[in-house]
Amino acid sequence: MRMTHVSVLLQEAIAGLDIDSGDIFVDATLGDGGHSARVAEMFGRGVKIVGIDADAEAIKRSRARLAEVECDVTFVEDNFRNLDAILAGLGVHNVDKILFDLGMSSFQIEESGRGFSFRRSEPLIMTFAPPRQSFLTAYELVNFTSKEELRDIIRRYGEERYAGRIAAKIASVRKEERIQKADELAEIIAGAVPASYRHGRIHPATRTFQALRIAVNDELTALSEGIAAGFERLSKQGRMAVISFHSLEDRIVKRFFRGKVAAYEGQLVTKKPIAASEEEMAANPRARSAKLRIIEKR
Structure with missing residues (x-):
């Protein structure tokens, strides 16, 4: 629909x-x-x-x-x-x-297929323009940016208090296998933060997804x-x-x-x-x- x-x-x-x-x-x-x-x-x-x-x-x-x-x-x-x-x-x-x-x-969130929603199994793209026009996607940021730079991106653009823990978890998971999908990333983020944060007012992946989107699109x-x-x-x-x-x-x-x-x-x-x-x-x-x-x- x-x-x-x-x-x-x-x-x-x-x-x-x-x-x-x-x-x-x-x-x-x-x-x-x-x-x-x-x-x-x-x-x-x-x-x-x-x-x-x-x-x-x-x-x-x-x-x-x-x-x-x-x-x-x-x-x-x-x-x-x-x-x-x-x-x-x-x-x-x-x-x-x-x-x-x-x-x-x-x-954009529900139907673009670009991974803006952490509830969907979509490729980690997050570009506003069609991805063919972009030199950077969220997939590249998540899988190839250093743990320290990823932490800084999440902290700066997401104002995320658990940026360090989230970046460390992402870095650990991607050593075994590339992170491909938005819902997969959201699950990793949820596993990196305290239980109390997982059941807060907003989804625990909200700020990280915001940070990645801001960075990808400058x-x-x-x-x-x-x-x-x-x-x-x-x-x-x-x-x-x-x-x-x-x-x-x-x-x-x-x-x-x-x-x-x-x-x-x-x-x-x-x-x-x-x-x-x-x-x-x-x-x-x-x-x-x-x-x-x-x-x-x-």
Whole structure:
């Protein structure tokens, strides 16, 4: 059964961006097209949409979804870290509104077959773009990175307290046989941590899988580059919204926004990050960790 992805903080992001007829709107993380579809429903061809995603499957799904709505949309299969080059290639100098939704889609987790879910017997790939376009996969990190480097990756990008124990267990297991599948890795991780941790609020593999995914896709550097390029391309009084899902992302966004405010280049639209409502969290558990920040260019 195909998963239906529900965009988090959809209403809040669209309202906060204050999109208007005549705007150029960049959906830098197109995904299943939820945010862009809402903009298209509101404005039709009155807003030019540039939809960007590194995943060809996401482009395919959003193309089908937006075909049902009359709109002016350009699809770009690329990583948002290349935003400046993307817009230059389209002949677009300035844009009015930009959205970065940093959450993973339900499709990526449940149906991509790339090993994002620790509950599935899938190859350890974890690339957002098709693996043929990547020089690194989670399989290579797990099986060929030194124990020390693996520990550092898990600690830095997963903020995992048992990073040392997990890395040591992985290193021990892979001596006998390569670790091939996501559920296999999850079982190894569960066996490395204390019993009390195995039965905690989140699955014991959650933070390690996050760390591997971030490392494979160089997510934090891409985020820093993407929001910097996006802000430069914003027109005066243009707005940028970022929905983050963990503290590492939010820290980067918060620091960048504060820097722009301090330099009198921007002003905060959201004094504090907007979180999902109780109703949204009840309907969509993935919304629990979401934070929305919005800045306006001076």
